[in-house]
Amino acid sequence: MIPEQFQNPGFVVVALLAGFLGFVPATVSSEEVAHLGDASAPLAHDFVGARKCKSCHGKELMGNQNATWQKGPHRRSFKTLASPESLRIGRERDLSESPSESPECLACHVTAFGVPAERIWKPLQAEEGVQCESCHGPGRDYRKKKIMANLKNARKKGLWDPDSDHGICQRCHNDSSPTFDPSRYTLIDGTSVGFDYQQAAARIAHPIPEHVKGHYIELREKQKEEEERQK
Numbered sequence: 280m281i282p283e284q285f286q287n288p289g290f291v292v293v294a295l296l297a298g299f300l301g302f303v304p305a306t307v308s309s310e311e312v313a314h315l316g317d318a319s320a321p322l323a324h325d326f327v328g329a330r331k332c333k334s335c336h337g338k339e340l341m342g343n344q345n346a347t348w349q350k351g352p353h354r355r356s357f358k359t360l361a362s363p364e365s366l367r368i369g370r371e372r373d374l375s376e377s378p379s380e381s382p383e384c385l386a387c388h389v390t391a392f393g394v395p396a397e398r399i400w401k402p403l404q405a406e407e408g409v410q411c412e413s414c415h416g417p418g419r420d421y422r423k424k425k426i427m428a429n430l431k432n433a434r435k436k437g438l439w440d441p442d443s444d445h446g447i448c449q450r451c452h453n454d455s456s457p458t459f460d461p462s463r464y465t466l467i468d469g470t471s472v473g474f475d476y477q478q479a480a481a482r483i484a485h486p487i488p489e490h491v492k493g494h495y496i497e498l499r500e501k502q503k504e505e506e507e508r509q510k
Contacts, residue, residue, distance in 0.1 A: 315386040317413055318393030319450050324437035325400040325419035326391055329410040335424065336411075340502060341495060344485040348411065351483050356388045356408035368457050387451035414447060415439050424496050445476040452479070 317326075329348065337345035348354055359365055360378040369378045378384040385392045390403050390410040400419045403410065412418050416439035420426075427433050434440070441447045452474045453459065464475035491498060 315455065316393065316451055317391045318386065320447075322394065322398050322417060324417040324421075325398050326394065326403060326412050326417045327401045327419050327422060328390075328403045328412070329407060331401065331422055332411045332418065335427070335495070338499075340488075340499060341491060342485065342487050344411075344487070347483065347485040353409035353413075353483070354407065357405050358408070360384055360388055364458075372457065387456075414441050428493060428496055430493070441476070441480070448476060448479070449474060 329345070333345045335341055337343060357379070365378045365384070369381070369384075372383075374381045374383060382392065385405075389405045389408055390413045391399065398417065416437045418437070421433040421436035421438045426436055427438075430438075439447055454461070454473065459473050461473040462471040464472050464478050466472060466475060
């Protein structure tokens with residue numbers, strides 16, 4: 280069952296990286312929900328949803344990051360809330376609602392729970408789980424090709440950089456999760472940690488081909504010309 284507020288175009292539901300490693304509901308109170316997920320980030324731009332990102336990032340020339348997301352755990356993060364494991368934890372934590380309806384869980388299992396309605400330009404679907412903008416920032420102002428073609432300009436328009444700010448991931452990948460394993464990752468020096476960005480990011484790698492970076496517009500135009508010639 281999809282919570283009623285998810286069906287309201289004026290409401291936003293965006294979780295960060297929950298589901299990335301099979302995480303289930305976070306053990307937090309409703310008062311603490313605003314400190315998790317996208318609602319805990321300073322937001323100066325609006326969300327547009329993964330479907331807008333797909334217009335470029337669904338193309339093979341770009342590396343088809345959308346296909347990687349579709350097959351990955353972020354895309355399934357909302358659905359995991361209906362799993363037997365999530366339901367069991369919900370009972371153990373005495374949640375007042377099912378995991379798929381509980382703010383404590385939704386804060387980190389869908390893109391933009393708790394985010395002010397004015398920060399949502401296009402409606403997001405809860406079923407699509409954790410979308411691109413939970414990691415890369417609300418994209419309304421940087422989504423255009425001419426802006427994305429220049430990384431510096433895209434950053435100015437709100438594109439986040441999780442490679443340099445691991446806190447983006449750790450808004451949800453932290454010990455608030457009842458399944459957080461403090462020994463999940465082993466570092467080079469043998470130290471055990473619950474979250475290591477480099478190892479975690481490698482599991483969902485979706486890079487843009489090096490030769491395409493900064494040249495997508497011109498390469499796409501050449502590709503279109505070639506497609507026309509072959510008709």
